[in-house]
Amino acid sequence: xxxxxxxxxxxxxAILIVCFFMNISLGSVSIPVSHVISAVFGTxxxxxxxxxxxxxxxxKAITAILVxxxxxxxxxxxxxxxxNPLAGPFVLGISSGASLGVALVILGSGLFGxxxxxxxxxxxSIVIAASLGSFLVLLxxxxxxxxxxxxxxxxxxxxxxxxITAAIVSVLSYFSxxxxxxQYIFWGFGSLGNLSWDELWIFFGIYALGLLFxxxxxxxxxxxxxxxxxxxxxxxxIKQSRLIIILAxxxxxxxxxxxxxxxxxxxxxxxxLTRQLFDTSSHRILLPAVFLxxxxxxxxxxxxxxxxxxxxxLPINAITSLIGAPVVVWLLVKQRKMIF
Amino acid sequence: xxxxxHMHFPRIFILLVFILSFSCKEHNTKAQQELPIPNVEVExxxxxxxxxxxxxxxxxxxxxxxxxxxxxxxxxxxxxxVDRDMLPKITINKDEFDGIIATPVQKIVxxxxxxxxxxxxxxxxxxxxxxxxxxxxxxxxxxxxxxxxSVRELGKIEGINTEVLLELQPELIVTFGVDGTNKSLATxxxxxxxxxxxxxxxxxxxxAKAEWIKFFGALYNKQxxxxxxxxxxKTNYEDAKNLASKVDQKPTVLCGAMYKDIWYLPSxxxxxxxxxxxxxxNYLWSETTGKGSLALSFEAVFEKGKNADLWLSPSYxxxxxxxxxxxSHYTQFEAFxxxxxxxxxxxxxxxxxxxxxxxxxxxxxxxxxDMIKICHPELLGDYNLTFFENME
Numbered sequence: 001x002x003x004x005x006x007x008x009x010x011x012x013x014a015i016l017i018v019c020f021f022m023n024i025s026l027g028s029v030s031i032p033v034s035h036v037i038s039a040v041f042g043t044x045x046x047x048x049x050x051x052x053x054x055x056x057x058x059x060k061a062i063t064a065i066l067v068x069x070x071x072x073x074x075x076x077x078x079x080x081x082x083x084n085p086l087a088g089p090f091v092l093g094i095s096s097g098a099s100l101g102v103a104l105v106i107l108g109s110g111l112f113g114x115x116x117x118x119x120x121x122x123x124x125s126i127v128i129a130a131s132l133g134s135f136l137v138l139l140x141x142x143x144x145x146x147x148x149x150x151x152x153x154x155x156x157x158x159x160x161x162x163x164i165t166a167a168i169v170s171v172l173s174y175f176s177x178x179x180x181x182x183q184y185i186f187w188g189f190g191s192l193g194n195l196s197w198d199e200l201w202i203f204f205g206i207y208a209l210g211l212l213f214x215x216x217x218x219x220x221x222x223x224x225x226x227x228x229x230x231x232x233x234x235x236x237x238i239k240q241s242r243l244i245i246i247l248a249x250x251x252x253x254x255x256x257x258x259x260x261x262x263x264x265x266x267x268x269x270x271x272x273l274t275r276q277l278f279d280t281s282s283h284r285i286l287l288p289a290v291f292l293x294x295x296x297x298x299x300x301x302x303x304x305x306x307x308x309x310x311x312x313x314l315p316i317n318a319i320t321s322l323i324g325a326p327v328v329v330w331l332l333v334k335q336r337k338m339i340f
Numbered sequence: 341x342x343x344x345x346h347m348h349f350p351r352i353f354i355l356l357v358f359i360l361s362f363s364c365k366e367h368n369t370k371a372q373q374e375l376p377i378p379n380v381e382v383e384x385x386x387x388x389x390x391x392x393x394x395x396x397x398x399x400x401x402x403x404x405x406x407x408x409x410x411x412x413x414x415x416x417x418x419x420x421x422v423d424r425d426m427l428p429k430i431t432i433n434k435d436e437f438d439g440i441i442a443t444p445v446q447k448i449v450x451x452x453x454x455x456x457x458x459x460x461x462x463x464x465x466x467x468x469x470x471x472x473x474x475x476x477x478x479x480x481x482x483x484x485x486x487x488x489x490s491v492r493e494l495g496k497i498e499g500i501n502t503e504v505l506l507e508l509q510p511e512l513i514v515t516f517g518v519d520g521t522n523k524s525l526a527t528x529x530x531x532x533x534x535x536x537x538x539x540x541x542x543x544x545x546x547x548a549k550a551e552w553i554k555f556f557g558a559l560y561n562k563q564x565x566x567x568x569x570x571x572x573x574k575t576n577y578e579d580a581k582n583l584a585s586k587v588d589q590k591p592t593v594l595c596g597a598m599y600k601d602i603w604y605l606p607s608x609x610x611x612x613x614x615x616x617x618x619x620x621x622n623y624l625w626s627e628t629t630g631k632g633s634l635a636l637s638f639e640a641v642f643e644k645g646k647n648a649d650l651w652l653s654p655s656y657x658x659x660x661x662x663x664x665x666x667x668s669h670y671t672q673f674e675a676f677x678x679x680x681x682x683x684x685x686x687x688x689x690x691x692x693x694x695x696x697x698x699x700x701x702x703x704x705x706x707x708x709x710d711m712i713k714i715c716h717p718e719l720l721g722d723y724n725l726t727f728f729e730n731m732e
Contacts, residue, residue, distance in 0.1 A: 028640035048646050051672060052639045060601075124665075174499065179656050183599070191600030193638060196668045261600070311640035313602050 005278055005285050012292040016065075019299040023064065024057045026308040059200050060193040061299060066207050067192065067260050068270070068298025070252040072290040073214050075267030076274070077245050080221045080283070082155050086328070089253035089267035092141050092154070092246065093161030094134045098257040099188070100165045101133025102126055106184045107169070107176040126187065127199070127258045134254035137161050138246070145242060151228065189315035190261035192302055203259045210251030214287065217245050221283040264317045265324020266301075270294045272327060297323065385563055388574070389548035392539035395421075395558050400430045402443075404558055409537030410517045411631065419534060421558055439534025441512050444560040449505065451497050451515040453693060455538060456482055457702035458556040461569050466490075467560075470508050472497045478689020478698055500524045506531060512559075514538050546611050546704030547574060553702065576705035577618075583719055584620040584712045591715050592622045594645035594675060596633070597655035598667060603641040604633040604655075615704070616652075619711035624648060638669060650682065650715060651675035652728070658685050660731050682714050684727040696727040 025036045031049050038044045039053035074089035082091065090096070105125055140161070145154050173181055195203065220241035223231040232238055256263065274289045275281075301319040385395035392408035402421040409417065420432050420440045427442055434440065449470040450456065456479055459465045465482055472494040474486045485491045492508055495501035497515075505513075505528055512534045515522055525535050540552035550573055557566025593616055596605030606612035608628040616623040624644050628634055645651075651673065657663045660681060663670045670676055684696035700707050706726040713720050714728060 028637040029643045048643055052642060055672075056639055056642075056669065174496070186599040189600065191602075193601035194667065306637055311634070311636045313635055313637040315600075315602065 002280075005280060005289075008277060009285070009288060009292065012289065012296065016292050016296050016299075019296050019303075020061055020065070023061045023299045023303050024053060026303050027052070027057060027306050028309070028311050028313070030309055055196070056193060059195050059197060060302065062200060063192045063195055063203070063260060064298040064302045065295040066203060067256050067263055068266060068294035068296070068301075069291040070207055070210065070256050070294070071263060071267035072270035072274070072294025073211070073287060074249040074252040075269075076271040076283070076286060076290045077214060077217070077221060077249050078267075079271055080224050081242065081245050082151055083224075083227070084155065085272070086268070087155065088265075089249055090162075090257075090262070092158040092249065093137045093165070094250055094253045095257050095262045096162040096165035097133040097135070097137030098130035098254065099133070099262065100137075100168060101129035101131070102187055103165075103169045103172050103184055104133075105129040106187070107172040107180050130258035131254060134250060134257060138250040138254070142243060142246060145246065146239065151242070187261050188317075190263045190317040190320075192260055192298075192316055195259060199259065203255055206251055206255035210248050210255065213244055213248030213251065217241060217248060218283045218287060220245065222281075225281055262317075264321045265328070266294060266298065266320050269324040269327040270297060273297075385554055385558060385567075387551060387554065389545060390540075390543055390551040390554070391548065392542055393552070393555050395554070400426060401432070402558060403437075404441075404536075404555070406537055406539060408542050409539045410519055411542055413517075413539075413542075417537060419536065423561070439512065439536070441534055441559065443558070444562070445511050447508070447510045448559075449494070449508065449510040449513045450538075451494075451500070451513065452538070452541075453477055453698035454540060454701040455514055455556070457699050458553045461553060461702065462556055462560055462562050462565055464556075464560045464562070469510055470494045470505060472500050475691040476693040476698070478691070478693040478695050480690075483690060497522075498524060500528075502527050509533070512536055514556075516541060540701055544609075544611065545614050546707065547577060549611065549701045550574075550704050573703065573705050577708055580705060580708050580712055580720075581618045581620075584618065584716060587620055587716050587719065589716070590620060590622040591649035592624055592645075592647070593715070594624060594641070594648035594651045594673065595653055597657065597663070597670075598638060599655075601638050603636045603638055605636065605641070607632070607634050615708055615711055618708055619715050621650075621711070621715045642669070642672065645673065645675075647674050649675065650680045652682050652711075652714070653685075654681055654683055654731075656685055657683065658731075663731075679730070679732075681731045682728045683731050684729075686729055686731075687727050700727060 024040075025031070025033055029049070029052060031039075031053065035044050035046060035049050036053055039050045040058070042050070042054070044050040044053070071089050075087070078087040078089055078091055079085060081087075141154060141158060144157055148154060148157075173184070220236060223234055223236045224241070226234075228238055253267070270293055271286070271290055274286060274293050277293075278285055278289055280286065298320075301316060301323060305314045305316050305319045307313060384397055387394065393404065393406045396403045396405070401423070404419040404421055406417040407413075409415065417438045418436070420437045421443045422430065422432065422440060424442045424444070432440055444464070446467055447469050448459075448467045450459070450468065451472050453476050456465070456468075456477055459468055460479060460481055465485065468482065468485065468491050470492040471477065471486075473496060474491060474493050477483060477486065482491065492504060494504055502524070510533060513525065513528065514536045515525065515538065517537050521537070522535070529535050538552065538555065540549045543549045543552075551570055553570055554563065554566045557563045594605075595612070596603060598604075605625060607630040608623070608626045609630065610632075613623055613626055617626060625634060654663055654670075657666065660676065660679065663676065663681070675681055685694060687695045689695060696707075703726075709720060709723055710725050710728045713723050713725055
């Protein structure tokens with residue numbers, strides 16, 4: 001912990017707090033700051049503003065923080081585990097699994113006829129399907145990782161899951177109505193402002209569990225940077241650490257995908273942005289830094305997507321890709337040797 | 341993750357609004373007087389509203405021009421419509437036309453349910469031999485033909501079953517292109533079957549869309565009948581509009597619903613908004629402009645529409661319970677609390693097609709009457725809703 005790194009973390013925390021308040025003060029409806037503050041404390045006399053702040057903007061801002069930080073952390077863990085700068089939270093096929101679950105629920109009725117036709121597609125069925133989908137893929141990855149010694153093989157298997165999912169989804173979409181396709185496509189756009197407080201608590205519970213596993217893996221992550229053989233000679237239980245890291249990632253990325261949809265590029269780009277700011281490869285510093293930067297970037301992305309003062313809105317994935325994709329391109333162009 | 345950019349939204353919507361067609365219920369069509377029709381008419385077909393097609397007549401055949409087959413289309417399609425008995429007697433330069441069609445048509449394939457009512461109104465539904473996605477068709481007349489096997493299932497519009505279609509050998513295919521020609525019909529086109537792009541859905545007003553019955557009239561040598569049917573629809577529409585215009589009380593109206601947290605509703609310049617205007621109601625977004633749908637944030641819609649009297653067409657939801665389960669924010673709207681939510685999603689045919697998507701284009705008079713009945717219940721006392729129903 002150098003003084004410089006500590007002070008950067010403190011500054012980032014301050015920025016996060018500012019961004020949080022900026023995020024809940026900005027939106028399509030112009031609400032004066034005094035009302036924003038009184039609404040947070042439940043004393044606003046303007047009924048619809050009170051509802052917008054407390055039941056729409058606050059859960060949305062908190063979701064943005066969970067999504068940004070969670071994806072950033074799982075991206076960091078994956079990049080370390082696979083020693084691959086282009087790994088992200090979804091390399092294990094987590095989002096593919098979630099997409100498949102959602103596709104089966106939304107598009108399945110076209111193929112399975114009456115089985116799903118009467119089932120109401122509520123938010124919960126989508127959340128459950130996405131969680132189940134990512135969990136099953138993860139289970140498969142875990143079983144394979146217990147057998148396979150090479151981490152790269154797991155990476156490739158994750159990518160294969162992605163291809164299989166894409167194939168199944170395209171078959172499903174062929175047999176589904178335009179209405180169902182539309183629902184599925186919109187799920188793919190991702191969304192932050194769709195959670196009620198109850199859902200947010202459940203989301204937060206799963207997220208917190210994932211975060212605990214991530215924090216527990218800090219030391220293992222640092223060791224992994226040295227390479228698996230060296231880590232082994234240091235007495236690290238490779239399989240067990242790998243399992244915990246994968247579990248943490250899947251809890252974080254899986255719950256995020258279930259509740260907010262597949263959010264593009266954040267998990268991939270945030271760790272790289274963070275490494276530019278910190279001259280360290282220690283996960284003790286990188287992890288909180290990624291948490292803060294991920295949350296800040298996501299709050300800013302959301303504010304941009306809201307197009308403050310205009311009634312219009314952009315899908316969140318459009319914004320995250322616009323910010324994330326150039327970072328990835330820049331990485332490839334720069335070809336700087338990554339510190340792993 | 342997702343390659344569909346925001347720019348495609350209106351397109352996706354147009355596609356959806358368009359492809360989605362289901363249906364049901366009987367509807368009354370006044371038996372049209374069969375009029376003696378001369379082989380070739382010498383006057384051009386006059387159009388009051390439609391801008392996407394025109395029909396001119398020269399000494400031996402008619403020329404059908406389609407100049408706006410999809411939004412911002414820069415392609416013009418021309419077809420020679422030649423009387424069957426004239427066909428052997430005249431020579432036509434094939435290169436001048438996108439297709440030569442013998443009239444009246446005896447074997448046709450259409451690809452949108454919006455085309456079905458036109459065929460029925462003209463009493464030529466017997467000529468229909470194939471349709472992609474027959475489950476979407478709700479009209480009982482045509483359903484009988486599907487059930488007895490005289491209308492073949494052609495699969496899906498995006499991937500039409502080329503082999504079955506080639507085997508059927510229709511004289512022409514009436515389809516629609518969302519943003520260009522339909523790729524799945526390329527093989528058919530090279531086989532020499534003319535493909536006509538019906539642009540009714542691109543028209544800017546409900547009556548202009550309905551006027552495309554004249555396009556079908558020309559194909560079946562039934563211009564007078566098509567004119568008579570359209571004039572009756574137009575008169576009904578205007579009468580309903582006049583009736584509504586005399587009311588002072590204008591209820592405020594909210595439309596659409598959210599996908600995730602983005603609320604889609606018709607812009608003030610859309611045909612849907614035209615209906616609301618003609619029904620003399622205060623649509624809260626009537627001042628907006630733009631093609632396709634408006635994509636607004638939840639809070640903007642909430643701020644404006646929280647106290648709206650009525651909520652029309654909340655997307656695909658079929659019950660208040662479904663709306664509530666989809667998003668708890670919906671329950672905060674006064675129209676929801678007072679159960680003033682009306683949807684056409686429940687009026688479906690025997691196989692699940694939504695009637696509104698099938699018949700709404702051809703019968704704007706019925707759509708308008710539905711809206712008037714909902715918004716001004718004291719008018720149109722004995723009229724029963726055709727498409728919409730109050731959601732439970």
